[in-house]
Amino acid sequence: MKMFQTLGAAVLQAMERLGRAALFLYEILGNSWALVTRFYLVIQQVYAVGVFTLPIVLVSGLFVGMVLGLQGYNTLVKFGAAQSLGLLVALSLLRELGPVVTALLFAGRAGSALTAEIGLMKATEQLAGMEMMAVNPVMRVIAPRFLAGVISMPLLAAMFSAVGILGGHLVGVGLLGVDSGAFWSQMQNGVDFRDDVMNGVIKSVVFGVVVTWIAVYEGYDAAPNAEGVSRATNHTVVYSSLAVLGLDFIMTALMLGDV
């Protein structure tokens, strides 16, 4: 009986948090319109959130592409289809690994930083100070960061995929002797813009919304002390990662529904 009570209380608490997070998202979206005339606030955050995440995304993309080249070649060569390596690398990156790995990296690098920054602003009364200066912190602090995350994610995912394909080419063509022309032409023939590229873009936009939403909400909702900020940062990485992987499955199932 006690177990059911505990379980029930935990579910109710989780639903309450989810409800508050949903209202918070609604408030963010409502305040985002005000940024049309102050878009420089978003640009500043795109720099802080996106540009600083770029190095880790590029390096990771390169290595993921190189590993794909190695693994793909070793599998394809058994079936005499090594020339399709370019297609395999491109489809893997565009459909899955680009959006998913970028979102996971984004959650670890930018998401945790966003949560810690907003949480510390709360703990040091900077957000309260803004409120008392008649400045809405959701409009001034939260909405620009949220929009920056949503804008940055697809761009980062695109760069991850591009560098990953170069990594695959480096290994496949440069080291393993796959024909360069076959590598690119198979890719060109096999990759569909709507089914592969756009589906990947849709995924990365959804991941951008979800990861940044979790990051800003956790920061804004953090207990205003060191432990609270630390806990919120941890929640951001864990919840974002789980949400990305779960949503990826759902979206993939929906996108492949007519196959």
Add this chain to the structure above:
Amino acid sequence: MENERAPASVKFPSSDCLVEIRGVSFKYNTRTILDNLTLGIPRGKVTAIMGGSGCGKTSLLNLIGGRLRPSRGQVLVDGLNVPDLSIKELYQLRKRMGMLFQHGALLTDLSAFENVAFPIREHARLPEAVLRNLVLMKLETVGLRGARDLMPWELSGGMARRVALARAIVLEPMMILYDEPFTGLDPISMGVIARLIRELNQVLGITSVVVSHDVNETALISDYAYLLGDGRILGQGTPAELQQSTSEHVRQFMDGLPDGPVPYTYPAKNYLEDLFGGDGR
């Protein structure tokens, strides 16, 4: 001088008060912080709200600033009942208020200059040259014109609070709320802040509400003081009147006595029983 058991009452006529707290109760979860509190903050004066930690001083300040809502009663600021205001009206009112937070609450990614310029940039479209002069004048008022380019982490505690004070007065408010302005400061910085509070009040005619438990500094600069405890007013009067009070509550607070109406010992069961018949905790 108010007797400690006498009901709290407004000592000033409404017309003289910028802030009127009428029968306000405030609860945090189930704990009552303020209980049917009534008091007035006179215009153009420095009013101190004193009391021990957790007595509801800061909650009262947040009720005046509209950051908290009372469970009962009215919080009138310049004739407007703060809990009834819409967000837009509340923000309009806040433009006429300044608040100095306990640790300054400076925006850490902006320099001292930009921190002071922040409210102007948010609320007015002034030419850059005018804005610059305005900010420098406010920084000069607090003696930190030369520190304009320093970042918040390069400022001492006292300097950070002075920059925050410059920011609080940059929109020329009718009232400034000071939340524990002396906490954690060395004696020199404490004296500087106290002098600034007094000077801003005298020169600009700003109504000041100082929440503090620092008896000596607060008594020096305030025209009138309230002593809060148990969610109600335990004493009120001029600092001199409070110093002469015979109320046990007031005496314990003003003299810093470790034991009295506020007990030294946290309620517990019998000491010997606890030692020899304990349940293992």
